[in-house]
Amino acid sequence: MSTLVERAEVATGYRAGRTLPLRVELARQLKRRRTLVMGAILAALPFVLLIAFAIGGGPDNGNDNVTLMDTATASGANFAAVNLFVSAGFLLVIPVALFCGDTVASEAGWSSLRYLLAAPVPRARLLWSKLVVGLGLSLAAMILLPVVALAVGTAAYGWGPLEIPTGGALEPGTAAQRLVVVVAYIFVSQLVTAGLAFWLSTKTDAPLGAVGGAVGLTIVGNVLDAVTALGHWRDFLPAHWQFAWADAVQPHLEWSGMIQGTAISITYALVLFALAFRGFARKDVVS
Numbered sequence: 001m002s003t004l005v006e007r008a009e010v011a012t013g014y015r016a017g018r019t020l021p022l023r024v025e026l027a028r029q030l031k032r033r034r035t036l037v038m039g040a041i042l043a044a045l046p047f048v049l050l051i052a053f054a055i056g057g058g059p060d061n062g063n064d065n066v067t068l069m070d071t072a073t074a075s076g077a078n079f080a081a082v083n084l085f086v087s088a089g090f091l092l093v094i095p096v097a098l099f100c101g102d103t104v105a106s107e108a109g110w111s112s113l114r115y116l117l118a119a120p121v122p123r124a125r126l127l128w129s130k131l132v133v134g135l136g137l138s139l140a141a142m143i144l145l146p147v148v149a150l151a152v153g154t155a156a157y158g159w160g161p162l163e164i165p166t167g168g169a170l171e172p173g174t175a176a177q178r179l180v181v182v183v184a185y186i187f188v189s190q191l192v193t194a195g196l197a198f199w200l201s202t203k204t205d206a207p208l209g210a211v212g213g214a215v216g217l218t219i220v221g222n223v224l225d226a227v228t229a230l231g232h233w234r235d236f237l238p239a240h241w242q243f244a245w246a247d248a249v250q251p252h253l254e255w256s257g258m259i260q261g262t263a264i265s266i267t268y269a270l271v272l273f274a275l276a277f278r279g280f281a282r283k284d285v286v287s
Contacts, residue, residue, distance in 0.1 A: 025129045029137060034102065038095050042141055045091070046083055046149040050156055068165050068249070075160035077175040079153025080146045081182070081249055087145060088186050088242065093218050095141040096190045100134040101197030101210035104280075108205040123281055131198060131273070138194060142187050146179055168251045178248045185245040185258050191265050192238040193218050195272030202280040238265050 029035055053073055072082040104127070107113040162175035170178060197214035204210055221239040224230065234240045241261025247254035 022129055022132055025133045026136070029099070029103070029133055034098060035137065038098060038141060039144060042087075042091075042095070042145045043148050045087065045145060046079070046152040049079075049083060049086070049149075050152055068246075071163040071165055073157050074163040075157055075172075076150050076152075076154030077160070077162035077170075077172060077179065079157060080149040080179060081162060083149035084146055084179075084182055084186065084245075088245070089222070092142055092145070092186060092190065093193050093215060096138040096193045097197040097211045097214040097218070099137040099141075100131070100194040101201045101214050102207040103130040103134050103198070104201040105204050105207040105210045109207055124277060127202070127277055127280055134198065135194060138190065139187050142183050142190075146183055150179075162249065164249060164251060166250070170249070170251070178253070181248045181253070181258075182245045185248070185262070186242075188262050189238065189242050189244075189265050191269035192221075192272070195269040195276075199272045199276040199279075202276045202283065235260070236264065238268055241265070 049072070068078075068085050069082055071078045073079065104113070159172060161169035161171050162178070163169050193214050196217055197210055200210035200213045201207070218239070221237050222242075225234050225237050225239040227234075238261070241257060241264060244257035244261045247257050
């Protein structure tokens, strides 16, 4: 009888929504070495490019076709845009896969996952907290890079309009707004990688397997998009729309490509997130 009373008292004060608060999970993830290392790498990239341009005397493609890379030293805004251009295809994939793929699998690898669930933290609550924090850190990584690049580029090349390779320029205020659009679209386009990493993280006890699997599948998508024989089937590949943000650094903002890419990315991501929650709810957690 006393045991039943104790259980009733515990049940009376128990609130599932208060378990594993986001601030606690965020603090845990921010203190991890991989978070600090990833942040340092992204913050260092603008300095690496700055040194490369200083040594090489500025970008030069050697022909008459001017690209975004050729305008890198025109202003701080151009330098920030170039940093996003060179990193969007692969480098920014890494933090997304890392923050979303390492989150659940690492708990299993440390043999602490079952203790979290025994706290008791509901499975859906645990996944939700880890997913929100993982996506939040991914977004922070994507904001960190252009912010540092803009500061470094402005200090080195001055504050001015964003020179467009095809001709014309965007005023600094407009350029800043367009860069916000670019970052937002890159984040949305990477939701597929986040979904893959998060789903794999619920399937394995090896964080490297989840992170590597997500990065590998993303690379496969890029390879398939390069196969022109697939024709219009490539329109259903998230990789096909990953550089649609280039329409935001044109004299007239074009939304059609980014809208299609957003629809494809969110659709894939929702399916993968649903698979992760559904599979983990039925999983026999022993680690």
